[in-house]
Amino acid sequence: MAVACLHTAASNIAIFDDAACKLNIPAIHLSHLVVPHWLAEAERAGGLTVELKQQLVSFIQSIMPHFDAVLITCSTLGAVAENFPCLEKRCAVYRTDQMLADVLGDRPGKSVVLYAAPSTLATTTALFCRDTTRLQPEVRLVSEAWQIFKSGDQDSYLALIAEAIKKALDEGADNVALAQVSMAPAIKAFTGDARVLASPHLSLQRCFG
Known part of the structure; x- marks a missing residue:
């Protein structure tokens, strides 16, 4: 099982690694991708714009072939997961919240x-x-x-x-x-x-x- 964690804060890496350790999940199964600029852009725009959402969808589509699941860990960006119906993809995209x-x-x-x-x-x-x-x-x-x-x-x-x-x-x-x-x-x-x-x-x- 290979899971990509899409973060907007680098501090979330240690939080997920700690949770994985407590669940006896080897660290090798998690990959962390940190994209703080997308949160900053969303905050400047007052929320998740159509343009930003399209950028995120394209990015997630590009990494999906390499993972079994993608976790969007940012609450502001989480709605992007709705663009990926889990039953239609080999790689499931979830919003953690x-x-x-x-x-x-x-x-x-x-x-x-x-x-x-x-x-x-x-x-x-x-x-x-x-x-x-x-x-x-x-x-x-x-x-x-x-x-x-x-x-x-x-x-x-x-x-x-x-x-x-x-x-x-x-x-x-x-x-x-x-x-x-x-x-x-x-x-x-x-x-x-x-x-x-x-x-x-x-x-x-x-x-x-």
Whole structure:
């Protein structure tokens, strides 16, 4: 099994490698491709434009012959996966936050979805609140977190995320989902707490399970 992880932040490499290690997946099965300029372009444009989407589709098509699956790990770019119906391709293209949303949607009780990047509000809400027949999760911004992340202060960033998780749990959330991959390391402060979910572990489980 060969999986390409398409990132817009180099820091996501270590997060996925750590998740793979915990799942006993040899590192040789993962290839990491980092394309920060596409996120920067999407943020400047206020979202995923038609032109940018076409560029991403062409790029993914060019690498598909070399992999069994491609994971789009960026929430802002994730919608591109919809251009690749999995049943029609040998190589499946997934958005990791979709896998997270699928798992969260199957869980009972009150759910809170935390996100850090303000530019992902629309896509995150559309993804996690898609099933209107069920109790809708609360989608909550972790204020100031994204500016801190972009400044490179990873410790302060993850401390803010952990604080937001604790607050949601203290307020009675049965499940807390972390919408961005960059938030996942904050789960270490809640080791063993099955109420807190992040996409790296879940997406690799789905690919290799």
